[in-house]
Amino acid sequence: MRKINVITLGCSKNTVDSEHIMARLAAAGYEVVNDSDRTDAQVVVINTCGFIADAKQESIEMILRAAEAKKAGKIEELFVFGCLSQRYADELRKEIPEVDEYFGARSWDGILERLNVKNKSELITDRRLTTPDHYAYLKIGEGCNWMCGYCAIPLIRGHHVSVPMEQIEEEARKLAERGVRELIVIAQDSTYYGMDLYGERKLGELLRRLCRIEGIRWIRLHYAYPAGFPDDVIQAMAEEPKICKYLDIPFQHISDSQLKAMRRRHTKAEAYALIERLRRAIPDLALRTTLMVGYPGETESDFEELIQFVKDVKFDRLGVFTYSEEEGTYSARELSDDIPQEIKDGRAARIMTLQREISLENNRRHVGNVEQVIIDSRQGDFYVGRTQYDSPDVDEEILIPADRRRLMKGHFYKARITSAADYDLYAEVLEHIR
Numbered sequence: 001m002r003k004i005n006v007i008t009l010g011c012s013k014n015t016v017d018s019e020h021i022m023a024r025l026a027a028a029g030y031e032v033v034n035d036s037d038r039t040d041a042q043v044v045v046i047n048t049c050g051f052i053a054d055a056k057q058e059s060i061e062m063i064l065r066a067a068e069a070k071k072a073g074k075i076e077e078l079f080v081f082g083c084l085s086q087r088y089a090d091e092l093r094k095e096i097p098e099v100d101e102y103f104g105a106r107s108w109d110g111i112l113e114r115l116n117v118k119n120k121s122e123l124i125t126d127r128r129l130t131t132p133d134h135y136a137y138l139k140i141g142e143g144c145n146w147m148c149g150y151c152a153i154p155l156i157r158g159h160h161v162s163v164p165m166e167q168i169e170e171e172a173r174k175l176a177e178r179g180v181r182e183l184i185v186i187a188q189d190s191t192y193y194g195m196d197l198y199g200e201r202k203l204g205e206l207l208r209r210l211c212r213i214e215g216i217r218w219i220r221l222h223y224a225y226p227a228g229f230p231d232d233v234i235q236a237m238a239e240e241p242k243i244c245k246y247l248d249i250p251f252q253h254i255s256d257s258q259l260k261a262m263r264r265r266h267t268k269a270e271a272y273a274l275i276e277r278l279r280r281a282i283p284d285l286a287l288r289t290t291l292m293v294g295y296p297g298e299t300e301s302d303f304e305e306l307i308q309f310v311k312d313v314k315f316d317r318l319g320v321f322t323y324s325e326e327e328g329t330y331s332a333r334e335l336s337d338d339i340p341q342e343i344k345d346g347r348a349a350r351i352m353t354l355q356r357e358i359s360l361e362n363n364r365r366h367v368g369n370v371e372q373v374i375i376d377s378r379q380g381d382f383y384v385g386r387t388q389y390d391s392p393d394v395d396e397e398i399l400i401p402a403d404r405r406r407l408m409k410g411h412f413y414k415a416r417i418t419s420a421a422d423y424d425l426y427a428e429v430l431e432h433i434r
């Protein structure tokens with residue numbers, strides 16, 4: 001049995017792609033591992049990220065490490081796919097010829113062909129999970145039609161393509177049958193789901209159908225786009241107890257001149273109105289967002305509007321990026337990267353300093369509350385868990401002293417929040433829910 005190491009870099013969408021290819025390889029009798037710390041296996045497959053400079057660098061370094069291992073005879077075959085390969089296959093072929101073949105972001109079935117593995121349609125909803133067994137990402141679409149000024153994703157992943165609803169349901173059911181309790185719904189823009197396939201937005205219907213799957217306890221929504229946010233999604237989130245009161249919705253900026261220059265298809269007023277609509281329907285909604293500073297033309301007053309936005313909304317979770325020019329994008333072609341890096345970094349730091357205060361203030365409001373907590377792991381003196389308001393890897397953690405009772409990974413417990421820190425909460429367990 002040949003051993004294949006599938007190494008995944010980049011975002012949760014890459015994780016799902018790797019899990020699909022791993023399931024096919026395992027079904028064909030390969031011993032499949034997923035270990036980015038090792039580059040020794042008969043076959044190594046690297047799923048790359050090509051989104052921004054740092055991610056590209058990380059992918060190139062991983063390919064070079066594997067190429068060295070191949071030259072040293074530790075690897076027989078080396079394949080690369082994903083976003084970096086989609087964008088720069090020709091350059092990579094010249095620079096790192098040790099790689100047997102480079103494949104695009106959506107053409108990883110070429111790797112199966114090279115390994116004489118039949119791409120069986122009946123395996124289309126099979127996954128070999130690389131996340132902890134109790135949660136899984138559920139990719140409902142690929143690509144994006146929005147063409148935001150700074151973003152290379154439509155150039156890499158192409159137009160939005162929705163996965164048929166029945167296929168998503170079957171994949172989710174299979175995940176539930178093997179013990180997954182939490183589904184994290186992802187796409188480049190989850191709210192656009194169905195527009196291509198059904199001619200209308202179908203995310204609300206999809207979420208309700210996923211709620212019917214036995215065994216699934218939490219359904220979490222990531223990557224929503226503000227413009228045209230569907231009312232039936234808000235309704236489903238308000239009415240369905242399985243849908244986490246949590247929404248990841250990147251706003252990027254708020255000043256109308258920056259939103260226009262970024263080609264974001266909504267205005268400042270519409271963003272505020274959407275947040276007001278969401279919070280009226282779902283009062284305890286945890287909002288996660290991503291902001292970008294230093295985009296071409298961002299004035300001090302644009303930035304002050306952004307600071308005011310953060311103060312007004314008091315997001316529960318917030319990340320900030322500094323603009324970096326990506327070749328082929330509208331901003332790289334038409335605008336000049338005119339904000340000095342130290343200004344960009346300074347603005348990002350100001351936002352995160354403000355957000356730390358807001359996060360502590362928000363967290364203090366949770367003290368005394370009794371919440372459902374799922375246990376992800378044990379780290380030293382604490383069990384680490386999450387409430388419905390926290391997504392894995394990106395959000396806060398609930399820390400539960402481990403000296404009181406033994407807790408089970410992937411199990412739910414009723415817990416009282418006992419104290420708050422800026423980015424974590426402490427809790428005590430009251431009851432094992434299962």
Ligand code: SF4
Binds near residue numbers: 148
């Ligand atoms: S919606 Fe997101 S993925 Fe699509 S172009 Fe804009 S930033 Fe990129």
